[in-house]
Amino acid sequence: DGDEWICNGQKVWTTLAHLSRWGLLVVRTDTEAVKHAGLTAFVVDMHAPTVDVRPLRQMTGEAEFNEVYFTDTRIHNSEMLGSPGDGWRVALTTLMNERVSIGGAIPTKGSGTIRDLVKTWQALPQDRKDPAARDEVMKLWIRAELLRLTNIRANQMRKMGDPGPEGSIGKCASADLNKDIYAEVVNLLGADGMLYGSYAMVQPDHAMVFDSLQKAFLRTRANSIEGGTTEVMKNILGERVLGLPGDVRVDRDRPWSEVPRN
Numbered sequence: 001d002g003d004e005w006i007c008n009g010q011k012v013w014t015t016l017a018h019l020s021r022w023g024l025l026v027v028r029t030d031t032e033a034v035k036h037a038g039l040t041a042f043v044v045d046m047h048a049p050t051v052d053v054r055p056l057r058q059m060t061g062e063a064e065f066n067e068v069y070f071t072d073t074r075i076h077n078s079e080m081l082g083s084p085g086d087g088w089r090v091a092l093t094t095l096m097n098e099r100v101s102i103g104g105a106i107p108t109k110g111s112g113t114i115r116d117l118v119k120t121w122q123a124l125p126q127d128r129k130d131p132a133a134r135d136e137v138m139k140l141w142i143r144a145e146l147l148r149l150t151n152i153r154a155n156q157m158r159k160m161g162d163p164g165p166e167g168s169i170g171k172c173a174s175a176d177l178n179k180d181i182y183a184e185v186v187n188l189l190g191a192d193g194m195l196y197g198s199y200a201m202v203q204p205d206h207a208m209v210f211d212s213l214q215k216a217f218l219r220t221r222a223n224s225i226e227g228g229t230t231e232v233m234k235n236i237l238g239e240r241v242l243g244l245p246g247d248v249r250v251d252r253d254r255p256w257s258e259v260p261r262n
Contacts, residue, residue, distance in 0.1 A: 010070070019205065041082060102171055117181050117185050
């Protein structure tokens with residue numbers, strides 16, 4: 001509409017949208033282009049009256065995430081990122097950064113999530129420190145150290161201009177590792193692992209903040225979903241790194257308008 005674009009639609013799982021002043025929006029602007037070619041990215045004013053942010057409550061009781069509704073939201077052409085049709089490229093760039101930020105941390109040796117497990121083990125009474133439990137703690141410690149070393153290598157490769165597949169590897173590995181670490185923490189806590197502070201619905205000021213081991217156990221369940229699911233990461237590694245055949249895609253060359261949808 002002249003120098004403005006009119007957006008109608010919904011975006012789900014938007015982290016801290018209730019605090020955001022600006023949002024990144026990828027919309028379909030060309031229905032006659034093939035799927036990825038018809039997308040365009042915009043910066044959108046989250047305080048606009050036509051933008052409705054609604055909380056999504058998690059099993060921790062909090063609502064870090066939101067669903068956002070756009071109803072005849074007008075976005076000026078100057079707020080476009082790149083050119084029309086560049087949306088997929090913009091989305092990939094942001095996703096790669098998100099995966100590295102979630103799974104590419106390089107903590108000092110023995111710190112990070114594995115520290116919670118080690119501290120829980122050290123606090124156990126001596127009669128509960130059986131060899132089987134110690135073996136599980138050590139397996140997880142080794143996995144944490146392998147991930148840390150892999151992330152160090154990935155960081156060095158990025159500095160040389162070659163990001164490689166480690167971003168997806170780190171994201172995939174850290175998600176499963178975090179879930180397994182806090183599952184073992186709760187297992188070591190015994191009955192205390194069932195204690196929880198409050199399930200009151202609040203919208204926090206920060207994402208992925210744990211104020212108890214029990215909350216960390218619940219919150220890390222989402223690690224294999226946010227920033228790209230573990231299944232998507234495995235597809236990327238299988239197809240683009242290992243060269244395995246991908247799923248059959250009969251709509252690869254068809255315009256979006258001709259793709260069957262529910």
